[in-house]
Amino acid sequence: MDNNIIIDQLTPDEALSILRQLAEEDTDLERKIEQIARRRLTDINAEEIAHHVYFDLDALAVEDVWERAGDPNEYIEPGEAAWEMFEETLHPFMREMKRYQDLSMPLEAKHCCMGILQGIYLFSKESQSEYKNWADDAPSEHFQLVINNWKESTKDSADIAEIEDFVRRELSDC
Template identity: 30%
Template sequence: MNDSIRFYHAAQHFANKVENLASVQEVILCGSMADGDPYPGDLDLAVVLSHLDELPDLARFCRQISSATHAWEVFVFNANINDRREATMSKYMEQLNSEQAKEVLRILCKGEAKLASRAEEIAKAFICDIQEDELASQVYWALEHIDVRDLWDRSGKTRFGYVDPVEKAYEMVKDALEPFAEQIHKLRDLALLSEAKKAGLGLTKGVIQFSKEGRTEFSEWAQDDPIEWLWGWLTDWEKECANEEEQACIREMERLLEERHL
């Protein structure tokens, strides 16, 4: 499945989920997907809300997009558009890519303490709303949906020489799991250690589930690779970690692996 189709399906699933939220007025496809680019680099969506009371629910549905791709961004807008001028501005907003949208937000918040504070609240709600079991499902999905045909295309005899399929399989597993590790590092940087622990345990549970239940053709090449990668990543984290709360998180993740003899 190419990126364009995968992004489209992810957008459709997201829209189907959020339509049950009373605050959602509109879901808009933005960026390269909206322009019909046959090779989009990411999935950009804008959601227009009438109020922010259901923001945690929306954040949960946003995170679930990671089951299909980690290359996504969702922008939230207030539905209070009262005149033609504002409506026209909204049309331009739809065409912004993720970096441009971030710059617009930075400009709006500069010198506007109240707006900056509200934007901070919304951003924190997205970042902190982590459900351990939900994240585990996303990890499992990310591994389960690695296409073995991609492994075949990228390994064996190539124009650059021979590529070992076993080594390439490990590399593909690493690519699938690193976005989850990066999420944990960002939470650590923000001193959100409780959330980092939830994310770490969710990552561990997802990896364990794949090692036990993975039944795809790709899993035949890489059944133990996620466990191997996770042990190595935990070792690196432990070496650089001096915080007791982080060390406790690492020990709990290691305990989960050891309990399952992995």
């Protein structure tokens, strides 16, 4: 049987388990795996992230706000429901930024931060979504939250200055 056929049929958990076992058994292979992983993780594009953030936020529907707010078991204000939805939408992007920080990959974390900020900015300026009316303060407050979360793990004053300059130059009225 062709080995590639077997590899192609592995579940993600099986593949990860095998990769870990190979890394434990061979330190040279472990280093090579880490090099390949780092190369893959460094392929990050702030504009692409911005597009995904904008698309995901713009896809939020006012009907979902009403549905969430009108849950008979647990009523919440529509504005609060919209806020929660905004937060939940940004969560995967924020988690990705944190992952880069945890991996000591500050350049990638910075680019991720820039992409998230740009996506929020685009949403606040360009989206015609009715949802946006229910979450008026969410873009500006989450914009600042993204910056604050990024800064918590960033010690490089040049990176901080670069983000501040980026915001001032490109996203000044968010």
